[in-house]
Amino acid sequence: VLDRLTGLVLRTVPVGARPVRLVVAPDGTVFVAVRGQNQVVRIAPNGEMVTNAAQAGHEPTGLALSEDLSTLFVVSFVDGQLHVFDAMSLTLIWTYATAPYPRAVGVTPSKAVEVIHERTKPWRFEKTLTGTYAPTSTGPLRVANPAEALLNPGVASASVASRAMSVANAPVAAGFGASGATFVAHVIAKPGTEELAEAILLGSASTKSTSVKETCTSTYYGAQNCTQTVSSKETVTAPALIRPIEATVTRLGKAVVPALPVSDPATGEPMTALVDSPSDLAHHPTHSLLCVVGMGTDNVLVLGSNSADPMRAPLGQLKVGRAPSAIAFSDDGLTAYVLDTLDHAVSRIDLAPFVANGGANTASATIPFDIARSHVAVFAEDPTPEAQRAGRRTFFFARAPGLSAGGRFSCNSCHVEGGEDGQVWFGADGPRQTPLLAGRLKDTAPFNWLGTKAVLKENIEQTITRLGGIGVDAETLASLTAFVTEGLPVDAKLPTADAEAVAKGEALFHSAELGCSGCHAPPALTDGGLHVVGTTTALEKLILAKANPDMEPSSLLMALNTPTLRGLSRSAPYFHDGSAANLEAVFAKTALMMGTTLSLTSQQRADLISYLKTL
Numbered sequence: 001v002l003d004r005l006t007g008l009v010l011r012t013v014p015v016g017a018r019p020v021r022l023v024v025a026p027d028g029t030v031f032v033a034v035r036g037q038n039q040v041v042r043i044a045p046n047g048e049m050v051t052n053a054a055q056a057g058h059e060p061t062g063l064a065l066s067e068d069l070s071t072l073f074v075v076s077f078v079d080g081q082l083h084v085f086d087a088m089s090l091t092l093i094w095t096y097a098t099a100p101y102p103r104a105v106g107v108t109p110s111k112a113v114e115v116i117h118e119r120t121k122p123w124r125f126e127k128t129l130t131g132t133y134a135p136t137s138t139g140p141l142r143v144a145n146p147a148e149a150l151l152n153p154g155v156a157s158a159s160v161a162s163r164a165m166s167v168a169n170a171p172v173a174a175g176f177g178a179s180g181a182t183f184v185a186h187v188i189a190k191p192g193t194e195e196l197a198e199a200i201l202l203g204s205a206s207t208k209s210t211s212v213k214e215t216c217t218s219t220y221y222g223a224q225n226c227t228q229t230v231s232s233k234e235t236v237t238a239p240a241l242i243r244p245i246e247a248t249v250t251r252l253g254k255a256v257v258p259a260l261p262v263s264d265p266a267t268g269e270p271m272t273a274l275v276d277s278p279s280d281l282a283h284h285p286t287h288s289l290l291c292v293v294g295m296g297t298d299n300v301l302v303l304g305s306n307s308a309d310p311m312r313a314p315l316g317q318l319k320v321g322r323a324p325s326a327i328a329f330s331d332d333g334l335t336a337y338v339l340d341t342l343d344h345a346v347s348r349i350d351l352a353p354f355v356a357n358g359g360a361n362t363a364s365a366t367i368p369f370d371i372a373r374s375h376v377a378v379f380a381e382d383p384t385p386e387a388q389r390a391g392r393r394t395f396f397f398a399r400a401p402g403l404s405a406g407g408r409f410s411c412n413s414c415h416v417e418g419g420e421d422g423q424v425w426f427g428a429d430g431p432r433q434t435p436l437l438a439g440r441l442k443d444t445a446p447f448n449w450l451g452t453k454a455v456l457k458e459n460i461e462q463t464i465t466r467l468g469g470i471g472v473d474a475e476t477l478a479s480l481t482a483f484v485t486e487g488l489p490v491d492a493k494l495p496t497a498d499a500e501a502v503a504k505g506e507a508l509f510h511s512a513e514l515g516c517s518g519c520h521a522p523p524a525l526t527d528g529g530l531h532v533v534g535t536t537t538a539l540e541k542l543i544l545a546k547a548n549p550d551m552e553p554s555s556l557l558m559a560l561n562t563p564t565l566r567g568l569s570r571s572a573p574y575f576h577d578g579s580a581a582n583l584e585a586v587f588a589k590t591a592l593m594m595g596t597t598l599s600l601t602s603q604q605r606a607d608l609i610s611y612l613k614t615l
Contacts, residue, residue, distance in 0.1 A: 002346060004330070004337075007377025011048055015041050018489065021104075021326075023065050023072075031072055031087070033060040036489075040074050040083075042090055054090040057081045059491060062104035062166075066111070073113055075102035078491060078570070082115055082125065084133065094132060098123055106167040109180035114138070114252070116167045116184055119422050122252065141186055142250045145272055146312040150258035155190060161250075162421055163187045166281040170305055173286050182252045183310065185281035185292050187413075190244050192426030194539045201428070201542065244425075245413050247275045249292060249303060249310050257309035265369060271314035275301040276398035277412050279325045286333045287355050289315070293324050293338065296398035296410040300327060300338060302354065315354070319372045320347040323396045338373070342393060344380040347373035384487065390476050391483030400476075405468025411484070418488030420571065424578035427466065430540040433578040435563070436571040438488035443524045444564045449576040451530050451561030457481045491570055498610060505611025508604060514596055516608075519562050525615060530559035534593040535575045569613040583609045 001010045017036025024030050028045030033056070040056040040063060043049075057076025064073045065087060072085040080102060084094040101118040108114060113125040113133060121140045125133040141161035148155055164186035170176040261270035276296030283290055288306035298320060304313030321340025324347070328337050336349040349371055384392055394400045399407040414421045418438030424431045432449055441447075446454045453459035457477055464471055472480070509516045519527045536544075536558040544556040560576055574580040580589055587605055591598040600608065 002377055002379060004335075007346065007348070007375060007379075009379050013043055013048060013050065015043075015050060020060075021062055023063055025065060025069055025087075029087075031063055031065070033063045033074060035059045035061060035077075038076075040072065040085065040090065042087075052090050054085060054092060056083050056085075057095070062102065062116070064105045064107050064113075066107055067109070073105045073107065075105045075115055077101055077103065077118075082113070082133075096125065096133060096135070103165050104167045106169050106182065108169050108182055109172055109176075109178055112136075114167055114169075114182055116164045118164055118416070119162055121161070122164070122167070122184060139250075139253045141184060142248060142256050142311075143188055144256055145188065145246055145248055146257055146259040146309055147261040147270060147272075149256045150260060153258075158190060158193045158196065160189045160191065160423065161186055162189045162423065163278075163416060165279055168281040168283045168290065170283045170288075170290075171285055174283060174288050175306060181305070183281060183283065183290055183305065184250045184252065185278040186248060186250065187278065188246045188248050189421065189423050190246075191423045194426060194431070194537070197426040197428070197430070198539055198542065201539075201546070243273060243408055245276075245409065246273065247278045247292065247294065247301075248272070249278075249281065249290065251305075251310060254309070257307075257312055259309070259312040262312070262314050271317075272301070272311055273408075274314075274317055275299060276408070277396070277410060280327055282327045282329065284333055284351075284355070285329055285331070289351075289354060291318070291327050291336065293327050295323050295325055295341070295396060296412060298322055298324065298397070298399075300324065300336070300349075316369045316371065318349045319370060320349070321345055321373070321376065322393065340376075342382070342396070343376070343378065344382055345376050345378040348375040348377070349373050385482075388479060388483040388487045391479030391481065392487060394472060394476055394480050395483055400472065402472045403464060403467065403469045409467050411480075418484070419491065422573065422578075424573075426539075428543075430543055430558075431537060431577040433573060433576055436567055437484050438567070439490040440564050440566050441485045444526055444528070444566075446528055446561060449560055450558075451528070456485065460484075490567070501607045501610040502614055503611075504604075505607040505609065508600070508608045509611055514600075514608075519594075520565050525565040526562045529562055531562060532557045532559050532593070533575075533590050535560070535577055535579060535589070537577050565612065565615045568615050583612060 002008065003010055015032050016034040016039060018034065019032050020035045022030055022032045030043040032041050034041055038055055038058055039053045040060055041050045041053040044051045056074045058078035059076055060074050061077040062075045070087055072087040074083045074085065080098050080100045082096045082098050083092060085092055098115050099117045099120045102115050103118050104116040106114045111127060115123045122138050124136050124138040126136050128134050141164060143159040143161050144156040164184050166185045168183045170181040172178060264271050264274060274297060275292055275294035277294060278292050279295035280293040283305060288304055290303040290305040290310050292301040294301060300318040300320060302315045302317065303310040304315055307313035318336065320338045322342035323340065324338045325341045326339040333355055334352055336351055338347045340347055353371060394403060395411040398410040398413065414434045415437050420434040420436045424433045441456060447456055447459035453462060460477065460481060461471060508514050519531065521527055540558050541556050545553060548556065572582055574586050580586045587597045
């Protein structure tokens, strides 16, 4: 707890491992989601210790208070649940299943509860006459930013809304009325398609539509300028609009409004491209300002929320410290506070230039583009081992020199907190699912799906090349290797209540008849070998045929590196091409290729899956 003006630490309250979000009631009561303890805790006003605590599913990641302050809503990431608590006593009232991987929760002015999921669209829960909550439909997240909607609309059909991390509701005071407005920060991923990858392989990568004709060079993850002819009348050059991962904000229930990009006067790139890895979103308490925190770019992008589409109204950016992860405002709206994760500090920013004389609510207002922080309050020392610090910085920082083409990616862009984004990316060598990193890299060589790198450092260098980077220096590479091996937090395994089923599944796994542990041998749970398991795709057969023109097509099968089973429950989808959405699909797809699972009864298969989820 810091003094708001001086930044001095007033008191420190132990809450448990991995506190990730908090909310403060008007009387100063603090509620904290403690991810590593599977708890939500309450701290009384001016309290120096936790007042009371309650279990909140497995890995709670977001929380919100009802408007009347009587109810606390908490979402838990691992088991996909919304928990409803009495805010005073932390007594659990209800628990509801949500879609997988909920990240955040918000309460609208109309008292609806919005649950934001990392990989799927939000769910809205409305209170019923009986006092319970019922899920209702809500709009999808956008798959195109305004510039692409105008200049390259065909890309949207192959784009995916992903990594939704935070939600913000516009207050009534900001001019949105009693119904309010709900905004979600997320990314748009463009992993490609098999058809496009095949077109590139065959030497053509032009795309056409009825209103737009585009010509680009033949690389999918284009850093090039592309020339488009719009409506056969106007030719424009879009500055590097084809970005594999773009940060964005969706206003739920509102459509994308096409527009040319607003350019950064310093670099010429679209202002909306100045932010990577959106980690938090907050609406100003009195003005139509929406703030997107860029963990990967050390900044906060400020958008005009009263625009027809906030992504066509970038107003400026706030320059803060390293890897910012959260933002809050003073009651008068004149000051913003940003949590700089890697600095263990809070940046204070003067918002007077935005809100003075009407600020963003005045069409003629002059909004400065850059505002630097005016004060930094460091509240703790960095506990990260010295050998991992440079690597941790590189992992989260998209602008790290040499890491990616044009500073577009950080490692965290795809490997969220060391996890994975659930995407299958198409490149010159075929489809590749993003692998889980946390807890999986130690003693599991060789690396990558084809097992071509025996040393992790070399595999990281190969990945940097795939991202279009020219490479990082040797010291940074060694530190990055140490960080991804030892420093990434390992999420909890999905628990099971059926110990008997787990024991039976474990016996099956290690049985000679089934053969699972032959390839997935403890303790690494991989034999480090290459095996054909029947997942070679049509595109990969085409790639193999071009490389081996004298071989019989039927013999062109791809041998893949045995993946470790550590953290299996949190690494779906499965296989290198992501073709199995769950473990049931894994066994259905490879019953004749992987062990002898075809002989299992449905109950034995369920027991085996119960065991696998504990690994």
